[in-house]
Amino acid sequence: MSAKQAKQSKLGQSLFTIFFMLAVTVVFISALSLIHVLTRERIQLNEGLVLKTAVLYAAGLAVPTDALEADRLYDRRVREVRDPQGVLRFYEILSPDGEAASYVVPVLGAGLWGEIESVVGIELDLGTLTGIEFVKQNETPGLGARITESWFKEQFRGKRFPLSVVPEREEAGGQEFQAITGATNTVNAVQDILNVRLAEAERVIRER
Amino acid sequence: MKSSYKYRQAFASGIGVNNPVFVQILGICSTLAVTNVLKNTVVMCAGLVFVTGLSNLTVSVLRQYIPGRVRMMVETLIIAAWVILVDIALRAYLPDISRQLGPYVGLIITNCIVMGRAEAFALSNPPGLSLVDGLASGIGYSYVLLAIAFARELLGSGSIWGFRVLGDWWVNWNLMVMAPGGFFMLALFIWVVKGSFLKEKQEAATGAGKPAQTAPAQTAPAAAGAQGGKS
Numbered sequence: 001m002s003a004k005q006a007k008q009s010k011l012g013q014s015l016f017t018i019f020f021m022l023a024v025t026v027v028f029i030s031a032l033s034l035i036h037v038l039t040r041e042r043i044q045l046n047e048g049l050v051l052k053t054a055v056l057y058a059a060g061l062a063v064p065t066d067a068l069e070a071d072r073l074y075d076r077r078v079r080e081v082r083d084p085q086g087v088l089r090f091y092e093i094l095s096p097d098g099e100a101a102s103y104v105v106p107v108l109g110a111g112l113w114g115e116i117e118s119v120v121g122i123e124l125d126l127g128t129l130t131g132i133e134f135v136k137q138n139e140t141p142g143l144g145a146r147i148t149e150s151w152f153k154e155q156f157r158g159k160r161f162p163l164s165v166v167p168e169r170e171e172a173g174g175q176e177f178q179a180i181t182g183a184t185n186t187v188n189a190v191q192d193i194l195n196v197r198l199a200e201a202e203r204v205i206r207e208r
Numbered sequence: 209m210k211s212s213y214k215y216r217q218a219f220a221s222g223i224g225v226n227n228p229v230f231v232q233i234l235g236i237c238s239t240l241a242v243t244n245v246l247k248n249t250v251v252m253c254a255g256l257v258f259v260t261g262l263s264n265l266t267v268s269v270l271r272q273y274i275p276g277r278v279r280m281m282v283e284t285l286i287i288a289a290w291v292i293l294v295d296i297a298l299r300a301y302l303p304d305i306s307r308q309l310g311p312y313v314g315l316i317i318t319n320c321i322v323m324g325r326a327e328a329f330a331l332s333n334p335p336g337l338s339l340v341d342g343l344a345s346g347i348g349y350s351y352v353l354l355a356i357a358f359a360r361e362l363l364g365s366g367s368i369w370g371f372r373v374l375g376d377w378w379v380n381w382n383l384m385v386m387a388p389g390g391f392f393m394l395a396l397f398i399w400v401v402k403g404s405f406l407k408e409k410q411e412a413a414t415g416a417g418k419p420a421q422t423a424p425a426q427t428a429p430a431a432a433g434a435q436g437g438k439s
Contacts, residue, residue, distance in 0.1 A: 017275040039300040046303040142244040142385035182382040
């Protein structure tokens with residue numbers, strides 16, 4: 001009898017263990033899901049705004065610090081050009097009186113650790129850059145991640161592609177940009193991505 | 209009286225004699241990974257203090273119900289839940305910092321300090337004390353990381369908090385920004401702290417062992433064993 005009882009209580013313990021684990025999992029996951037649902041809209045808005053301000057910055061426009069104002073400026077001055085399937089091809093930047101003033105193209109490619117996502121502004125001649133902003137990157141902090149520093153991005157304004165690299169803090173010509181010491185792989189990746197993707201973008205915009 | 213002493217002791221131990229980084233040598237992976245830029249380090253530390261404190265509290269509240277065989281699964285679940293909460297909060301309310309930290313926030317889950325404190329302390333102590341212990345461990349971890357990050361960013365990038373403080377004459381030590389720099393700074397930190405601040409404790413330990421010196425053949429292996437256990 002006592003052996004049977006022990007067996008039963010052992011079974012009971014195992015069942016309790018399984019039940020406990022399930023219950024704890026359900027409780028925690030429900031709580032997190034609720035929080036996720038409550039904040040989803042806000043997170044999506046934040047992520048959308050990141051891209052919008054990036055486009056404005058790449059186009060060389062002064063980006064308002066206020067989120068709503070930035071949103072309004074984007075609606076006024078940026079037209080998203082999509083292909084028949086609805087996939088975004090590039091952005092057309094309008095002058096204040098509504099005419100095409102320049103373009104911004106999404107430029108993606110492989111960095112050192114992960115994908116580098118950026119938007120690059122080009123003038124109507126399709127050869128001169130108006131600016132660049134990195135939307136997403138996973139490069140080494142302190143080295144490759146310095147591509148998001150202001151001095152690195154600002155130097156692209158007015159440059160013509162195809163681009164090549166000169167060492168950090170050296171004078172760069174009209175088709176050159178300064179590298180980042182210690183981040184050779186990232187900088188080479190940026191150079192290759194820009195040259196290949198901008199040539200493609202040039203074709204896409206001309207075809208339209 | 210007695211309980212306030214216990215709280216104070218739990219707090220002081222996490223910061224000093226039982227510091228997770230330079231005494232227990234835990235959480236080294238993130239110490240090496242995030243300390244090359246001060247700004248990332250601060251957010252990482254804030255996240256860790258929050259997660260160790262609250263996961264310790266939660267584990268302690270549930271400690272009488274958690275079956276022994278699945279306790280680690282439950283602990284991981286609790287820690288992961290708090291970390292995901294931090295990640296969501298950052299993405300919703302501090303999107304810029306969230307973007308800069310990228311994968312680091314999620315990596316708090318794998319920080320051995322959080323699991324270590326839940327396992328070693330929260331499972332056998334009341335909630336209030338566990339919360340204090342968790343916070344103290346987090347703070348003990350934080351000030352070590354901040355000191356290392358300060359030195360690494362200064363030497364590696366010539367800047368503090370992203371602002372350039374050393375002039376153009378300064379040549380950046382790229383080594384400091386890369387992982388080996390983290391190893392060197394951490395080793396130096398442990399060396400200095402153990403050499404100058406934790407000395408008294410070691411002397412006290414050898415003093416207590418003095419009567420046993422009559423049998424050196426026996427104490428030597430024991431001491432070696434104790435040291436091996438520590439590392």
